Amino acid sequence: MSDFPTTARVVIIGGGVVGTSGLYHLAKAGWTDCVLLEKNELTAGSTWHAAGNVPTFSTSWSIMNMQRYSTELYRDLGAAVDYPMNYHVTGSIRLAHTAERMQEFERAKGMGRYQGMGLEMMSPKEAQDLYPFMELHDLQGVLFDPSDGDIDPSQLTQALAKGARDMGARIERFCPATGVSRDKDEWVVHTKKGDIRCEFVVNAAGYYAQRVGEWFVPHGGRSVPMMVMSHQYLLTDEIPEIAAYTAQHSKLPLMRDVDVSYYLRQEKAGLNLGPYERNCKAHWVQPDDPMPQDFSFQLYPDDLERLESYIEDAMARVPLLGSVGVNKVINGPIPYAPDGLPLIGPMPGVPNAFEACVFTFGIAQGGGAGKVLAEWITQGATEWDMWSCDPRRYTDYTDPDYCVAKGIEVYGHEYAMHFPHHEWPAGRDRKLSPVHAKVLELGGVMGAYNGWERANWFAQPGDDTSEAATHTWNRTGPWSPRIREECEAVRDGVGVLDLPGFSRFTLRNEGAAEFLRGLIAGGLPKPGRMNLAYFPDKRGRILTEMSIIRHDDDLFTLITAASAQWHDFQVLKDALPAGSEIELTDDTLDYGTLIITGPKSRALLAGISDADLDAPWLSREIGQVAGKHVLLLRVSFAGELGWEVHADNADLPAIYDAVLGAGAKPFGMYALNALRIEKGYRAWKGDLSTDYTLFEGGLDRFVKLDKPQDFPGKAALQNEMQQGRKKRFVTLIVDAGEADAPYMSTLWHDGQVVGETTSGAWGYRVNASIALGMLRADLAVSGTEIKVEIYGKMYTATVQADQPLWDPQNERLKA
Numbered sequence: 001m002s003d004f005p006t007t008a009r010v011v012i013i014g015g016g017v018v019g020t021s022g023l024y025h026l027a028k029a030g031w032t033d034c035v036l037l038e039k040n041e042l043t044a045g046s047t048w049h050a051a052g053n054v055p056t057f058s059t060s061w062s063i064m065n066m067q068r069y070s071t072e073l074y075r076d077l078g079a080a081v082d083y084p085m086n087y088h089v090t091g092s093i094r095l096a097h098t099a100e101r102m103q104e105f106e107r108a109k110g111m112g113r114y115q116g117m118g119l120e121m122m123s124p125k126e127a128q129d130l131y132p133f134m135e136l137h138d139l140q141g142v143l144f145d146p147s148d149g150d151i152d153p154s155q156l157t158q159a160l161a162k163g164a165r166d167m168g169a170r171i172e173r174f175c176p177a178t179g180v181s182r183d184k185d186e187w188v189v190h191t192k193k194g195d196i197r198c199e200f201v202v203n204a205a206g207y208y209a210q211r212v213g214e215w216f217v218p219h220g221g222r223s224v225p226m227m228v229m230s231h232q233y234l235l236t237d238e239i240p241e242i243a244a245y246t247a248q249h250s251k252l253p254l255m256r257d258v259d260v261s262y263y264l265r266q267e268k269a270g271l272n273l274g275p276y277e278r279n280c281k282a283h284w285v286q287p288d289d290p291m292p293q294d295f296s297f298q299l300y301p302d303d304l305e306r307l308e309s310y311i312e313d314a315m316a317r318v319p320l321l322g323s324v325g326v327n328k329v330i331n332g333p334i335p336y337a338p339d340g341l342p343l344i345g346p347m348p349g350v351p352n353a354f355e356a357c358v359f360t361f362g363i364a365q366g367g368g369a370g371k372v373l374a375e376w377i378t379q380g381a382t383e384w385d386m387w388s389c390d391p392r393r394y395t396d397y398t399d400p401d402y403c404v405a406k407g408i409e410v411y412g413h414e415y416a417m418h419f420p421h422h423e424w425p426a427g428r429d430r431k432l433s434p435v436h437a438k439v440l441e442l443g444g445v446m447g448a449y450n451g452w453e454r455a456n457w458f459a460q461p462g463d464d465t466s467e468a469a470t471h472t473w474n475r476t477g478p479w480s481p482r483i484r485e486e487c488e489a490v491r492d493g494v495g496v497l498d499l500p501g502f503s504r505f506t507l508r509n510e511g512a513a514e515f516l517r518g519l520i521a522g523g524l525p526k527p528g529r530m531n532l533a534y535f536p537d538k539r540g541r542i543l544t545e546m547s548i549i550r551h552d553d554d555l556f557t558l559i560t561a562a563s564a565q566w567h568d569f570q571v572l573k574d575a576l577p578a579g580s581e582i583e584l585t586d587d588t589l590d591y592g593t594l595i596i597t598g599p600k601s602r603a604l605l606a607g608i609s610d611a612d613l614d615a616p617w618l619s620r621e622i623g624q625v626a627g628k629h630v631l632l633l634r635v636s637f638a639g640e641l642g643w644e645v646h647a648d649n650a651d652l653p654a655i656y657d658a659v660l661g662a663g664a665k666p667f668g669m670y671a672l673n674a675l676r677i678e679k680g681y682r683a684w685k686g687d688l689s690t691d692y693t694l695f696e697g698g699l700d701r702f703v704k705l706d707k708p709q710d711f712p713g714k715a716a717l718q719n720e721m722q723q724g725r726k727k728r729f730v731t732l733i734v735d736a737g738e739a740d741a742p743y744m745s746t747l748w749h750d751g752q753v754v755g756e757t758t759s760g761a762w763g764y765r766v767n768a769s770i771a772l773g774m775l776r777a778d779l780a781v782s783g784t785e786i787k788v789e790i791y792g793k794m795y796t797a798t799v800q801a802d803q804p805l806w807d808p809q810n811e812r813l814k815a
């Protein structure tokens with residue numbers, strides 16, 4: 001009788017480093033009844049030919065967490081599973097050619113130190129002591145990362161496989177999955193050797209992930225947003241000087257010249273040079289170049305011409321590179337999601353299915369990815385907030401053209417700095433507001449939000465709106481005087497912001513109210529009113545926030561951030577009781593929103609609307625504006641008297657024209673961000689994330705532990721209430737320099753790390769640099785002075801009273 005498994009708790013499709021790490025971590029969590037299917041031999045996809053570099057560097061907190069975890073895992077893995085492997089922790093030097101790059105390094109250093117890694121800045125001369133074959137021209141400084149190194153990707157995968165097998169998990173090699181179907185509440189994964197019934201299924205198919213993903217489309221899924229690039233590195237012949245140096249000292253640290261865009265690593269006694277070239281090449285995109293059915297253990301033809309200028313540059317930096325010939329070129333497929341980050345987490349729209357695919361740095365991230373995947377499956381939540389990698393961050397706008405345009409852009413800028421006022425130009429104009437043309441005419445300088453184009457700021461004739469002007473970490477630029485004017489108009493008069501793509505769901509029918517009460521920590525508004533509600537996860541952490549508008553006992557509109565659209569819809573959908581009458585729809589595409597706010601907004605609206613404008617704060621009115629039917633919400637994220645006007649897309653142009661005609665000044669997202677931070681209003685996935693509980697997030701007034709309904713996290717929050725909280729949400733005024741505190745700037749006190757910022761911006765009404773953040777609870781006392789590290793410099797920050805900086809009693813809001 002065949003011993004082919006016919007059932008399993010989890011089936012993972014794909015035996016690269018990522019799928020195998022997922023299997024290992026599931027087994028470690030006690031889930032040993034799991035099967036991994038690999039169509040060929042393990043590592044046959046991208047893994048076998050990877051260069052094996054294992055950096056920790058990132059300016060993303062979650063990616064750094066994953067990469068740091070990988071290095072910690074890899075150090076002990078060989079011994080833990082009794083599979084010795086080549087893992088060299090050589091450290092790395094990252095070269096900076098510009099002041100801005102030095103600032104970026106300082107930021108990563110601060111984050112890395114917070115995570116316990118000893119990253120250090122050093123002078124080019126000091127770096128030369130570590131790397132004597134390096135020339136020093138054009139350098140401003142160097143970042144040294146002692147945890148960096150290289151690993152043999154195949155050995156790593158085999159070690160993870162051995163560990164998983166030893167714990168009881170199974171790996172079926174030469175066993176392609178050929179499709180999936182659903183039977184009752186189970187998945188059936190089809191293979192040539194037979195079917196496997198399972199509870200959960202994972203797409204870990206690397207660059208084949210889109211193909212595997214298509215099987216899930218009939219089950220509510222979408223096409224996996226990805227494309228495939230070719231990435232090359234060359235290996236030189238042995239270099240005697242390097243052989244001699246290594247014999248006397250140690251392996252050279254890895255070098256990355258990020259402003260030029262390449263890595264250079266010692267491989268045995270030679271060098272491995274891998275550029276990310278601007279003149280890069282996408283594969284398997286055109287109809288005449290289809291993806292082969294099987295590309296296992298294959299490579300693309302060498303194409304060194306594309307790399308010429310990078311090779312020359314690297315030879316000038318390390319002349320020894322030019323002293324020997326090229327021994328081998330590796331040119332292999334590497335998958336890219338539109339932002340270059342992987343997809344790890346729930347598969348959008350599909351029950352009990354997960355993704356762990358489209359990794360561009362799967363060797364460095366594989367360890368952490370396995371941990372994250374296993375947590376998603378076994379616990380339904382992850383230790384670290386992983387939104388940056390969550391598949392639901394993309395919605396319906398990621399067609400193939402978009403994916404290719406973005407993939408090429410990201411690959412060609414793999415090491416680029418991501419400046420706070422810069423918007424990447426590729427793949428734009430995916431979704432346009434009905435008043436888009438008018439917004440442009442008014443000078444709108446646009447940004448993309450879940451594919452929707454929104455004005456970030458409004459330029460005046462003569463303002464510099466070039467990309468080059470945004471290449472700064474500083475607060476000021478051509479936009480800053482305009483943001484001030486926009487904020488002052490909202491403060492003194494009335495402003496209007498076109499906000500397309502505000503995510504909007506309708507929940508209706510008997511039981512809808514009770515359903516919501518069982519999901520949110522607080523109470524529901526009465527019919528005709530609205531409120532803000534927080535959805536905790538079962539640990540009491542902040543899963544999401546939505547505005548709840550109650551039209552009738554069991555009829556609600558729920559409004560949430562543009563980028564939260566698919567995430568929040570799934571939160572609601574997955575919780576709907578089976579067979580319930582409650583109906584949930586996503587109406588995001590049908591409506592547009594204008595924010596009309598400022599002390600003169602009532603007067604302005606009175607001239608063009610028949611609605612009751614004296615209805616109180618947090619009320620909801622149906623009425624007419626400019627003769628068009630609208631929903632008016634008496635609320636303002638800008639923190640002034642104001643309304644959100646929600647209308648059919650077709651009616652929005654007439655309303656926008658009327659509002660502008662009545663004297664409102666258009667303002668943009670940058671101004672809105674400045675205005676909201678002065679009120680202490682939290683931003684999604686900055687201030688509001690699953691890294692924090694509702695109590696840590698200072699959301700006490702939205703938690704009703706005494707309400708009769710149970711809700712996720714109630715017990716955890718009750719427990720936290722009794723134990724006391726370790727961190728507290730605070731507002732800080734920062735005696736900042738030229739830049740405001742970015743996300744995850746470290747807070748210091750008496751030489752100790754005591755917290756982190758979750759967002760920062762200049763407040764133009766209070767004329768101060770403001771940061772929101774999490775601080776050790778005993779220090780969260782008004783007036784306490786701490787330090788905040790911003791791009792490597794320490795600035796004094798003062799804890800503010802637990803109330804908004806602007807209009808603390810909400811008098812203007814409620815006027």
Ligand SMILES: Cc1cc2nc3c(=O)[nH]c(=O)nc-3n(C[C@H](O)[C@H](O)[C@H](O)COP(=O)(O)OP(=O)(O)OC[C@H]3O[C@@H](n4cnc5c(N)ncnc54)[C@H](O)[C@@H]3O)c2cc1C
Pocket residue numbers: 013014015016017018019037038039040041042043044045046047048049050051052053054175176177178204205206207208212230231232233296330331332333334356357358359360361362363364365
């Ligand atoms: C030249 C080059 C150098 C690189 N260097 C580095 C580096 O230095 N550091 C780094 O971190 N990353 C590097 N990468 C990227 C790295 O190789 C990938 O990110 C990583 O290997 C992805 O691992 P994975 O498990 O997600 O995918 P893969 O390794 O592609 O594994 C997917 C597996 O799924 C299997 N599969 C597909 N369809 C099916 C099916 N239907 N049924 C069963 N099995 C299926 C495939 O056979 C394959 O084995 C490099 C990439 C290239 C091209």
